Structure formats: C-alpha cells, structure tokens
Amino acid sequence: MAxxxxxxxxVPAIKADFPILQRKVRDRRLVxxxxxxxxQKPKQVIDATSDFYSRYNANVHRAIYELGEEATREYExxxxxxxxxxxxxxxxxxxxxxxxxxxxxxxAYGYGxxxxxxxGDEIVGTVxxxxxxxxxxxxxxxxxxxxxxxxxxxxEGTLRMEQYDELLTKRTKIVTVxxxxxxxxxxxxVKEIARRAHEVGAVCVVDAAQAAPHMSIDVQDLxxxxxxxxxHKMLGPTGIGVLYxxxxxxxxxxxxxxxxxxxxxxxLGRASWNDIPYRFEGGTPNIAGAIGLGVAVDYLTKxxxxxxxxxxxxxxxxxxxxxxxxxxxxxxxxxDVQKKAGVLAFTIENAHPHDVxxxxxxxxxxxxxxxxxxxxxxxxxxxxxxxxASFYVxxxxxxxxxxxxxxxxxxxxxx
Amino acid sequence: xxxxxxxxQEQILDHYKHPRNKGALPGATLNARDSNPLCGDEVxxxxxxxxxxxxxxxxxEGRGCAISQASASILTTMLKGLPLVEVRALNQDxxxxxxxxxxxxxxxxCALLPLHVLRLALGETKAVxx
Numbered sequence: 001m002a003x004x005x006x007x008x009x010x011v012p013a014i015k016a017d018f019p020i021l022q023r024k025v026r027d028r029r030l031v032x033x034x035x036x037x038x039x040q041k042p043k044q045v046i047d048a049t050s051d052f053y054s055r056y057n058a059n060v061h062r063a064i065y066e067l068g069e070e071a072t073r074e075y076e077x078x079x080x081x082x083x084x085x086x087x088x089x090x091x092x093x094x095x096x097x098x099x100x101x102x103x104x105x106x107x108a109y110g111y112g113x114x115x116x117x118x119x120g121d122e123i124v125g126t127v128x129x130x131x132x133x134x135x136x137x138x139x140x141x142x143x144x145x146x147x148x149x150x151x152x153x154x155x156e157g158t159l160r161m162e163q164y165d166e167l168l169t170k171r172t173k174i175v176t177v178x179x180x181x182x183x184x185x186x187x188x189x190v191k192e193i194a195r196r197a198h199e200v201g202a203v204c205v206v207d208a209a210q211a212a213p214h215m216s217i218d219v220q221d222l223x224x225x226x227x228x229x230x231x232h233k234m235l236g237p238t239g240i241g242v243l244y245x246x247x248x249x250x251x252x253x254x255x256x257x258x259x260x261x262x263x264x265x266x267x268l269g270r271a272s273w274n275d276i277p278y279r280f281e282g283g284t285p286n287i288a289g290a291i292g293l294g295v296a297v298d299y300l301t302k303x304x305x306x307x308x309x310x311x312x313x314x315x316x317x318x319x320x321x322x323x324x325x326x327x328x329x330x331x332x333x334x335x336d337v338q339k340k341a342g343v344l345a346f347t348i349e350n351a352h353p354h355d356v357x358x359x360x361x362x363x364x365x366x367x368x369x370x371x372x373x374x375x376x377x378x379x380x381x382x383x384x385x386x387x388x389a390s391f392y393v394x395x396x397x398x399x400x401x402x403x404x405x406x407x408x409x410x411x412x413x414x415x
Numbered sequence: 416x417x418x419x420x421x422x423x424q425e426q427i428l429d430h431y432k433h434p435r436n437k438g439a440l441p442g443a444t445l446n447a448r449d450s451n452p453l454c455g456d457e458v459x460x461x462x463x464x465x466x467x468x469x470x471x472x473x474x475x476e477g478r479g480c481a482i483s484q485a486s487a488s489i490l491t492t493m494l495k496g497l498p499l500v501e502v503r504a505l506n507q508d509x510x511x512x513x514x515x516x517x518x519x520x521x522x523x524x525c526a527l528l529p530l531h532v533l534r535l536a537l538g539e540t541k542a543v544x545x
Contacts, residue, residue: 351481352479352480352481353480354454354456354479354480354482354522354525355423355480355481355482358422358423358522359423370453370454370455371455384455384457384478384479385454385455413423413428414428414432414481
C-alpha cells in the first residue's frame with residue numbers, strides 16, 4: 001500500500017529501541033499517533049532513569065560523598081547537553097522545571113506578575129496558543145491589571161502577521177507565541193516576531209513544547225528571551241521541563257518556588273537568592289527526569305534534528321495526500337509541509353471525534369480527540385472538537401496507511 | 416461487525432442517526448442543559464409534566480458523540496408517560512442496561528450526561544460550572 005519510502009530515518013531500527021512499540025493492543029500492532037500529547041520512550045532513556053535509582057541515587061548539590069557527586073555530575077551534564085541542543089550560550093541559561101506549563105508560569109509570575117510589569121502594560125499573545133500559554137497570562141491580567149491582546153489566525157491556520165503592526169506599541173512588554181501549534185501544526189515565524197517585539201522594547205516568550213522535539217532550535221538565531229519546552233514530548237521522562245532564558249531576562253525574573261536549593265542565605269523573615277538557574281529550582285529537582293532528558297537529547301542528536309524534521313515532513317506530506325483524498329474528511333492547518341509540523345487535526349463528516357478515536361482504538365491506533373487544550377483556537381474555527389494524529393521518529397508510511405484504513409472503517413460504521 | 420465494535424451496536428447507531436424526541440419544547444415544565452467539558456458533548460432536556468404528575472412530553476437537544484446523543488434519545492423514550500415519582504427513582508443502572516454497551520470510564524461520562532441533565536431538571540443537583 002505504501003509508496004516507496006525515501007525516509008531519512010531507519011524507522012525499523014528506531015522502533016526496535018522502543019519497548020512499548022513491541023506490544024500489541026487487542027492482538028493488533030500498536031500504531032501510536034499521539035506523540036503531540038506525549039512521546040514514547042526509547043530503552044536508552046528508560047535505562048538511564050532506572051540506572052540513576054539503581055546505582056547512584058543521591059540528592060544533588062549537597063551530598064559530599066561519591067554518590068552525590070555522581071548524581072550532581074550527571075544532572076549538570078544533562079543541563080549542558082540541553083544547552084547545546086538549543087544553542088544556548090551557557091548551561092546557566094537552562095532552568096529545570098517540571099513541564100512547559102511550569103516554565104511558562106515561572107515567566108508569567110516571576111517576570112510579569114511579581115516582576116517589572118505595571119498596570120496597563122500590554123501582553124500580546126495569539127489565538128492559537130495552548131491553554132498553558134493563555135492561562136498564566138490571565139493571572140497577570142487579573143492580579144496586575146495587564147492588558148491582553150491577541151493576534152488572530154487566518155482560515156489556513158497561519159498567524160495574521162500584519163496584526164502585529166497595530167497590536168505592538170510602546171506599552172507592549174511581553175510578546176508570547178508558540179513556535180509550533182499543537183492543533184494545526186503551523187510553524188510560526190518566531191524570529192520575525194521576536195525582532196518586532198524587541199523593536200518596541202518587549203521580551204519574546206516562546207512556547208516550544210511542540211517544536212523542540214521535532215525541529216532544530218537555535219535560541220541565538222531566534223533571539224528569544226524565554227523559551228519553554230517539556231521532556232516527555234521529546235522521548236524523555238514525564239515531570240521534567242525546561243525554561244531557557246537570556247541571562248538578563250532570568251535576572252529580571254523573581255522565583256516562583258521558595259525553599260531549599262534556590263537560596264544563598266536564609267534568616268528569620270528574610271532570604272537572598274541563589275544564582276541563576278538554581279534560583280528557580282527550589283526543592284529537590286526531578287534528578288532522574290533531567291538525566292533521562294539528557295539521554296533523550298543524545299538520542300535525538302544522534303538521529304540529527306534535520307533528519308528528524310525531513311522524515312516528519314515526508315510522513316506528513318503522505319498523510320495529507322492520502323487523507324485529503326478521502327471524501328467527507330476535512331483537515332485543518334497549512335497544507336504545505338514547509339510550514340507545518342507532523343500534527344494533523346481532522347474531522348470526519350457525521351462522526352464525532354470521540355467516536356473516531358474509539359473506533360480507531362479498536363484497530364490498535366492511538367489518536368487524540370477533543371479540544372487539545374486550545375479552546376480559543378477551536379472557537380476561532382467554530383469546532384467543538386477534532387481528531388488529531390501526530391507523528392514522530394518511530395512512525396512510518398505504514399502507520400499512515402493504518403490510519404487511512406481506520407478512517408474508512410469509521411465511515412463504514414457511521415454510513 | 417466484530418465483537419470489538421460492541422460500543423457501536425445497531426441500537427446506538429440507530430438512535431444517533433435517527434434520534435427520538437429531538438427538538439425544542441417551548442414552555443416545558445422542567446428544563447436543564449449541561450455539557451461535558453472534556454468532550455464538549457452538550458445535552459438539553461425539556462420535560463412536560465401533566466396534572467397527574469406524569470411525563471406527558473419530553474424532548475432533547477444537543478450535539479456531541481454518538482454515545483451521549485444516543486443515550487439522550489434512549490432516555491427520552493424511557494421517560495415518556497412515566498410518573499414523576501418513577502422518573503425520580505430512575506438510576507444509572509437502568510439507563511446503562513437500556514444502552515447495553517460496555518463503557519470505559521471516559522465514555523461512561525458521555526453515556527451518563529443525559530441522566531445528569533435530568534437530575535438538574537428535577538432540581539436534584541447543581542450544574543458544574545464550565
């Protein structure tokens with residue numbers, strides 16, 4: 001069924017690294033098409049986290065003994081790998097958090113709410129953001145009197161860039177945007193948006209949750225002030241996230257969590273902060289998670305992010321062509337894979353997305369259905385819900401064929 | 416159709432594609448609406464009660480998945496002509512028995528939304544803010 005593949009990744013070899021992809025669901029091959037929600041983990045990552053607990057579990061930055069030194073070395077080694085992965089100048093620009101959501105909340109709270117912003121200062125977002133890049137800014141509006149403004153999307157699902165002309169003013173202090181939409185797959189021109197933000201003296205906050213796993217990111221080139229992403233969407237463990245910040249941006253950010261590790265000195269009733277990035281890492285961190293993420297970054301780096309992106313473009317192109325040919329199925333977002341990551345939202349006439357997901361589940365195919373934590377975007381397109389398939393390094397054209405067969409099965413049921 | 420398609424049995428698809436008692440009922444005695452925030456399923460129920468405290472007419476409106484909408488349709492067929500006291504006694508087991516399909520925890524919420532709306536209409540529970 002599949003046309004001759006010119007895929008750039010050795011998918012069978014990659015699949016062999018993922019223990020979960022060897023299992024069956026209801027006696028069927030597992031076809032995992034929900035990596036935009038969370039990716040599967042290769043055995044290298046699973047082994048690295050288990051290895052930490054088995055061999056050198058100790059708290060970081062405190063213990064004098066050998067185990068503690070090993071744990072600290074590996075934890076800080078992961079920070080270095082992540083810095084290199086996104087082109088940061090120094091590992092000190094990398095803050096470990098628990099998720100993209102926490103990273104964005106650290107910025108909204110520490111830079112917005114508790115930081116420099118004044119009542120009436122403006123924050124410019126977009127309607128295509130994930131809830132995690134909407135709601136933290138609502139807090140800044142509600143508790144600081146900041147004004148929120150939004151750039152709309154075109155019917156094709158790209159940002160209406162011309163709206164920045166009007167929305168950006170001297171009052172704009174924060175411009176926030178997702179590098180890649182988790183529904184439409186749209187890859188946004190963040191470099192241009194950051195440049196425009198800087199022209200009016202604002203900082204640019206980038207949600208890279210859907211981008212970091214799938215394409216090469218260079219924070220120097222983007223010139224982003226803050227950039228957030230999660231480990232679990234990029235082959236790493238859950239519960240570990242990253243906040244990148246330029247040193248001057250991090251210095252201007254108040255910590256969200258007070259406690260151990262984040263302090264220099266504590267006296268009754270007052271304390272002074274530790275240096276960045278430790279200032280933002282109050283409490284014992286997710287050490288195993290950070291180490292696992294470091295190994296995930298090694299895995300992706302070995303594949304090569306250019307090859308990862310090229311592979312996903314190929315799979316997405318094939319999916320767009322095949323699904324686009326089915327009558328009664330509508331896809332959303334850009335049709336040009338140069339502008340689109342491997343995220344494909346679709347609806348099937350007369351079948352609710354939840355029913356689509358239930359029927360595909362019977363076929364062993366995992367897709368997402370619902371509003372994808374992007375209700376403002378769904379409202380923009382007047383959709384209560386969509387189905388969504390998303391691709392990653394372990395997916396191939398056969399997985400797309402399985403999806404297409406599944407969609408046809410749905411149409412039979414609801415004919 | 417294979418056994419694994421238990422969820423979409425003839426009866427469910429029939430009620431989804433050809434809903435019974437669907438539409439508005441202006442001036443109905445009891446009315447309520449709620450949605451399932453996770454799925455976006457919506458159901459409104461309109462129930463007319465006559466002098467002998469019996470359901471004389473019932474309609475539903477809504478949009479959502481086959482399970483929630485078929486369940487609403489089936490519920491209305493159960494309500495018609497029922498004394499109010501029996502409507503109040505109607506429980507989840509009775510509805511699920513009528514549906515006759517195996518439901519996962521997530522899909523159970525879809526199936527039970529119409530019953531929740533009925534309880535709202537009876538004033539027995541409050542809407543969850545969405």
